[in-house]
Amino acid sequence: MKFITKEGVAAKRSLEGAHRISFAYTHKDQPKRSKCTKYVGNFSVPFKETVQRIFTADTRLSLFHNSNYGNFWRSIKFEDEFNRIQAWVKRQGTRHFLRDCLDLSVALDLNLTDNQSGQYTPLGALEARAKEQPDEDAINQLVAYYLEAITNLPFFRDAKCVAGVPPRPDKLYDLPSTLASQIAKQSDRQDLTNLFRYTGEKGTVKTLAVDKKWDAWEAAGLTFEPKLTGAPSIILLDDKYQSGTTFQFVASRLRAAGAGEIYGLCAVKTLRDTDNQSYGILP
Secondary structure, three states, X not given: OOOOOHHHHHHHHOOOOOOEEOOOOOOOOOOEEOOOOOOOEEEEEOOOOOHHHHHHHHHOOOOEEEOOOOEEEEEEOOHHHHHHHHHHHHHHOOOEEEOOOOOEEEEEEEOEOOOOOOOEOHHHHHHHHHHXXXXXXXXXXXXXXXXXXXXXXXXXXXXXXXXXXXXXXXXXXXXXXXXXXXXXXXXXXXXXHHHEEEOOOOOOOOOOOHHHHHHHHHHHOEEEOOOOOOOOOEEEEEEEEOOOHHHHHHHHHHHHOOOOOEEEEXXXXXXXXXXXXXXXXXX
């Protein structure tokens, strides 16, 4: 298993092109019918991270690198294959397949419909309700969405452990750790969240520019003890994914402690991929 580093995260972020795929938003034209009589159609995605493994595990179909366009695709020769891919695309709903340093990384929807009106998506509204206070109904609905995704996503469903992004020690209420606790109880998984420790002061990271976040987490001295044995696969949980820095930093500590594959799962992805400070908004 490769370690997750600041340099690796920065390199992944600097890659050109898309960093998220959603078949309800960015790629709702997939699969496409072909005008060529030799083929029924084709299916293509701009990057392979997350989406390729899940697609292949579900459909038993491979994707191939197109060096001319830099994407990943397959020609579809038969109608039943086109229908199989079309059905898979439909099953993904509003999921966003994310391009980062985790083994797999998925958000269940966007938080907002646009950046002008500030209107929430249904999942975004639940996340907002549950974020600041323990809204039991909103939390229960969010947990149900997470559990449905874990059950239906390959690799995720086989992981025996979950961990929430850890809160600062003095925080009275924290949504990610609350979700992790409920999901662990309802799915008979081990919750590892309470094994994180801070050796430094954990300040508020969410208002920092994206290039400052990793260093802030380093200064907080986040550790995970004891070491994990057997390289278990872990579902890492957060309620919101923006730049992905926090998610990947926490994953780096799990990997350093002996975790096997790490599968990230968030309720919502923000419309913007950059930091909050640049736009004067909070997640």
